[in-house]
Amino acid sequence: MAAISEAERELGRVDAMVYAWVDPAMAERQPLAAMSEAEWAAKCELPLRYARNFFKLAHAVLHEGGGDVVQLLPSLAMTGSDGLLPWAAAAEGQRSLGKAAARAWGRYPIRINTLAVQATLLAGLDPDVELERPGLPMTSLNAASSEMAPVAALLATLLTPGFSSVTGTTIGGDGGRWMTP
Numbered sequence: 001m002a003a004i005s006e007a008e009r010e011l012g013r014v015d016a017m018v019y020a021w022v023d024p025a026m027a028e029r030q031p032l033a034a035m036s037e038a039e040w041a042a043k044c045e046l047p048l049r050y051a052r053n054f055f056k057l058a059h060a061v062l063h064e065g066g067g068d069v070v071q072l073l074p075s076l077a078m079t080g081s082d083g084l085l086p087w088a089a090a091a092e093g094q095r096s097l098g099k100a101a102a103r104a105w106g107r108y109p110i111r112i113n114t115l116a117v118q119a120t121l122l123a124g125l126d127p128d129v130e131l132e133r134p135g136l137p138m139t140s141l142n143a144a145s146s147e148m149a150p151v152a153a154l155l156a157t158l159l160t161p162g163f164s165s166v167t168g169t170t171i172g173g174d175g176g177r178w179m180t181p
Contacts, residue, residue, distance in 0.1 A: 004061055014061050016159050019054045019094075020072035020122065021047055026090075027123035029083030043086035044093075051094040055101050062110045068159050069112040071098050072151065074119035075174045081119070095170060102168030111167040113158055117151050118174045 008014055026043060035043075051071075058069050076084060077091030095114050102112035120126065154173045157163070 001057060001060070013065060015065065015067040017058045017061065018070050018072065018155065019051060021050055022122050022124060024123050024125065026087040027084070027119065027125055031083060032085050040086060044090045047090040048093045051097055055097060059105065063108045066109040069110060070155055070158055071095070071114045072117055072122065073114055074122050075116040075172060075177060076119050077116060099168045106167060113166060114170040115151065115155060115173045116170050118177060121148065121151065
């Protein structure tokens with residue numbers, strides 16, 4: 001909250017917040033059966049706690065004047081991935097948290113949306129590393145990228161008045177790797 005207060009003093013009211021948890025360790029494959037309780041807590045439960053705390057902060061900052069929240073999550077939140085169950089479960093839990101908050105906080109008005117991006121982007125890995133579709137051909141745009149610029153442009157577009165009636169949704173920003181509702 002101290003950082004938000006300082007930003008508001010320097011720049012004016014905060015009207016948008018972005019949640020993106022980047023951790024290369026999340027991309028380390030491990031079978032669920034071989035995972036200890038502590039490993040599960042670190043890779044699934046801890047990210048959910050971080051997201052919950054972020055949403056509590058977002059509500060405190062935005063509830064009086066409204067605004068936008070955008071989550072950047074790996075698209076494997078909707079599809080799963082062999083050996084990455086904790087990351088997929090945490091990301092899907094975060095996505096559900098965003099949808100529930102969007103429904104509850106619309107009256108403020110706070111809009112909450114999720115951008116599903118290529119997992120390698122959030123893990124800081126080379127885009128040629130295949131986390132989400134091992135053994136399957138690339139799909140659609142074949143747009144493997146290690147650049148955040150296209151994601152940043154999409155995120156900025158979500159914050160424009162043209163999207164003022166969109167909340168609680170997930171938008172695929174992964175080059176068409178996964179096309180899920």
